Amino acid sequence: MTTLTRALLGATALCTAAGLAAAQDDSVTLTIATVNNGDMIRMQGLTGDFNEQHPNIELEWVTLEENVLRQRVTQDVATSGGQFDVMTIGTYEVPIWGEQGWLVPLEGMPEDWNPEDFLPSIADGLSVDGTLYAAPFYGESSMVMYRTDLMEEAGLEMPEEPTWADIEDAAAAMTDKDNEIYGICLRGKPGWGENMAFLTAMSNSFGARWFNEDWQPQFDSEAWNETFTTYLDLMNNYGPPGAASNGFNENLALFQQGKCGMWIDATVAASFVTNPDESQVADSVGFALAPNKDGVEKKGNWLWAWSLGIPSGTDAEDAAKTFIAWATGRGYTELVAETEGWANVPPGTRTSLYENEEYLAAAPFAETTLQSIEAADPTNPTVDPVPYTGVQFVAIPEFQGIGTAVGQALSAALAGQTDAEQALEQAQQITTREMTRAGYIQ
The missing domain is CATH 3.40.190.10 (Periplasmic binding protein-like II)
Incomplete structure (x- = not known):
């Protein structure tokens, strides 16, 4: 998929989601807290694609070691500190924080985001009463x-x-x-x-x-x-x-x-x-x-997903949803495959990935990964x-x-x-x- 095609698809999806389209009216800066793992670093390197599609949304990154990230985002969300608009959080935090009202439910997302494609065990771990409160960037066992x-x-x-x-x-x-x-x-x-x-x-x-x-x-x-x-x-x-x-x-x-x-x-x-x-x-x-x-x-x-969530009270909710839809959608998977090869796409989130013959041929670990994820029972x-x-x-x-x-x-x-x-x-x-x-x- 070319950059132009992705841009057109992104624009079409936004037109069908009025709430998200509003994010494009004025310039907005998203502050994103993330972990210093390889897949997250790769995402930062590919955000030029997002900037082309959404020139009015500027991204600022706060990249932290895992233990430090957990401390910072927990303190911020619990105190309504407002430092971050998007947080990288995991399967432990999401249901607890969602139930406490600390996270924005991921409703009103673009139609082609297709949350039904997420692996059931991964999606269940990020949901409260059937509603997703974070989107999986990658899943793992x-x-x-x-x-x-x-x-x-x-x-x-x-x-x-x-x-x-x-x-x-x-x-x-x-x-x-x-x-x-x-x-x-x-x-x-x-x-x-x-x-x-x-x-x-x-x-x-x-x-x-x-x-x-x-x-x-x-x-x-x-x-x-x-x-x-x-x-x-x-x-x-x-x-x-x-x-x-x-x-x-x-x-x-x-x-x-x-x-x-x-x-x-x-x-x-x-x-x-x-x-x-x-x-x-x-x-x-x-x-x-x-x-x-x-x-x-x-x-x-084990069973885990590093995921992207939106803290309640952010003044950039629509833009944050736009970014999350880009980072966790199938278009991003195809972008990584195009630039880095299929073996390097974020694993463990979507059923369609494990039905993709190109991915299965490129990733000798795919079957063991899926088997491990599906065997874990929280x-x-x-x-x-x-x-x-x-x-x-x-x-x-x-x-x-x-x-x-x-x-x-x-x-x-x-x-x-x-x-x-x-x-x-x-x-x-x-x-x-x-x-x-x-x-x-x-």
């Missing part, structure tokens, strides 16, 4: 990304559905610390959306849970002990130095440099580790589903019943603070400042105290 060349050298073959025992065997076989090759890279940076996203999803695959049905914390359970000791054993024996400081971006860089035998993380990373312009191992990457403990039916994969995340929804988070307002504090306690054990038993005891104490203060525990 998690999976195993591994060096096929190192597996072959070790005489091993990665199962399509590995267990944690398989992962440990592969990590041991691929580790060559003398040559700075580490068998496995996992998140260690503290944060509810950093190390705790990984560890919570991992804990599900060991049969652990954050809370029992009476909201009693469960970090003193055998399942959590087995989860965390397995994680520490993997990282201490086969992981890179300084892992307690590594989050998504740091591990992505290590994998692209050929220093990780395996990396278990977001499916969205697949296009970056297989891009020969960015990855030194692009032609030697394989994919498998997230692991489970042998005999446990749940896998350690309403039934672990083996035993729980009173909450969410796979790698607990969908209550208090979780941001609790999850970050617990993440700091567990990261300290990875850094060697405490041991596993002390870290889990601290996590239990922190969570019990805060849940009691919040009234969940009587």
